[in-house]
Amino acid sequence: MDTAKNIENAGLYLHIPFCIKKCSYCDFYSITDLSLKEAFLKALISEMHMVSGGSLLFDTLYIGGGTPSVFDEVCIGRIIETAYSLFNILPDSEVTIETNPGTVSRKRLAGYRGAGVNRVNVGVQSLQDVNLDFLGRIHSGKEGELAIRWARQSGFDNIGLDLIYGIPGQTIKSWLLDLKRAVELEPEHISCYMLTYESGTPMDRDRKKGIFWPAPDSHVCDMFETTIDLLNSSGYAQYEISNFARSGSDGLKSFKSRHNQKYWSFVPYIGLGPSAHSFVESERCWNCRSVNKYIKELNAGRLPLTGKELLNKEQRIMEAIYVGLRRTDGIDVDIFNEKFDVSFKKIFAETIARLEEDGLIKLTENRCSLTRKGMLFADSITSMLI
Numbered sequence: 001m002d003t004a005k006n007i008e009n010a011g012l013y014l015h016i017p018f019c020i021k022k023c024s025y026c027d028f029y030s031i032t033d034l035s036l037k038e039a040f041l042k043a044l045i046s047e048m049h050m051v052s053g054g055s056l057l058f059d060t061l062y063i064g065g066g067t068p069s070v071f072d073e074v075c076i077g078r079i080i081e082t083a084y085s086l087f088n089i090l091p092d093s094e095v096t097i098e099t100n101p102g103t104v105s106r107k108r109l110a111g112y113r114g115a116g117v118n119r120v121n122v123g124v125q126s127l128q129d130v131n132l133d134f135l136g137r138i139h140s141g142k143e144g145e146l147a148i149r150w151a152r153q154s155g156f157d158n159i160g161l162d163l164i165y166g167i168p169g170q171t172i173k174s175w176l177l178d179l180k181r182a183v184e185l186e187p188e189h190i191s192c193y194m195l196t197y198e199s200g201t202p203m204d205r206d207r208k209k210g211i212f213w214p215a216p217d218s219h220v221c222d223m224f225e226t227t228i229d230l231l232n233s234s235g236y237a238q239y240e241i242s243n244f245a246r247s248g249s250d251g252l253k254s255f256k257s258r259h260n261q262k263y264w265s266f267v268p269y270i271g272l273g274p275s276a277h278s279f280v281e282s283e284r285c286w287n288c289r290s291v292n293k294y295i296k297e298l299n300a301g302r303l304p305l306t307g308k309e310l311l312n313k314e315q316r317i318m319e320a321i322y323v324g325l326r327r328t329d330g331i332d333v334d335i336f337n338e339k340f341d342v343s344f345k346k347i348f349a350e351t352i353a354r355l356e357e358d359g360l361i362k363l364t365e366n367r368c369s370l371t372r373k374g375m376l377f378a379d380s381i382t383s384m385l386i
Helices: 034-051 073-086 106-114 129-135 141-153 172-184 202-208 217-233 258-263 291-299 313-326 333-340 349-357 378-385
Strands: 010-016 057-065 088-099 119-125 159-165 189-194 237-240 243-245 269-272 277-280 283-287 305-310 361-363 367-370
Touching (some): 010 073, 034 073, 034 269, 057 073, 057 258, 073 088, 073 106, 106 141, 119 129, 119 141, 141 159, 159 172, 159 217, 172 217, 189 217, 217 237, 269 283, 313 367, 349 361, 349 378
Parallel strands (some): 010 057, 010 269, 057 088, 088 119, 119 159
Antiparallel strands (some): 189 243, 237 243, 277 283, 283 305, 361 367
16 A cells, blocks of 8 residues: 555554663663563553543554564564554554564564564664674674564565664675665665764764774765665665665555654654654653653553643744655645745745755755755755754
């Protein structure tokens, strides 16, 4: 089914905050104390009960983390069954689980498929052990390949694979090797993320101490160009700065992540679990970033909310520009004008003219999007417009 037809339906995100080991580059919230798994699961189900009952229709359920695959198929099945019983989840919904190759087996993946998961995203990050060691991953390149093959053997026909580039010491040649090996595994979706040094992570502290030298910007830019060229020529269309997807054999079905597109399209989504965010009708709210507090609040019958804000018109315009420019098809100017009762071209005429002259942005009658060169400077360009 074409994802575009369902983009206006809401998405449901469940954050599983556990990892066997924290990766040195990651700033997503998770803990390694697996003794809290059962108490967390009970709290998550309580939160589902407390939040359910609204009028939203959902066509995606995304189980992310952390490492959701620390839970076996029985627990994941319980989570999915509860979600379906409490929320208006439509037939033919996209149900995704994120997995780490170091925590799955063929049996577990088959169990997820039997529990109702129809899309699996495998956090491979690299297929070369030297890169995986630097990133602090718990699996080998061979285990990454096995996880993809096991997912296919388990009946998944919608498999996503994550890779990271810009790793210190990584050459264009070694990055191409990762890309080509990934393509040979024939996933339906490939995400390629540039390594970033998030404040407070162990990797960023090591960078500041001079323990390693980050890859030069020019080298990372070359890797980005290489990524687009190779994946496009291999049948993967870029639809967002970091995301590439194949089309179905009938040419109609798209394997773009239906759930992730909601974040880039101002569509409502509900997030449950520690640190999860929700966005409904211009209101954003978020949960506490602590498993212990999350469990304590829900055991006391209280929602674990930490903050809430109602976005004003200016903030919504800023967000629409930020998320719109991440997509390869850019901002629909007509929809933007109608939504905010403004003239996009008049407001940003001077800035866009400069960016067009520099070859960073392209503006047609009803679309504004970044060029390939512009994608390399997406955050800087967005800040110029907002």
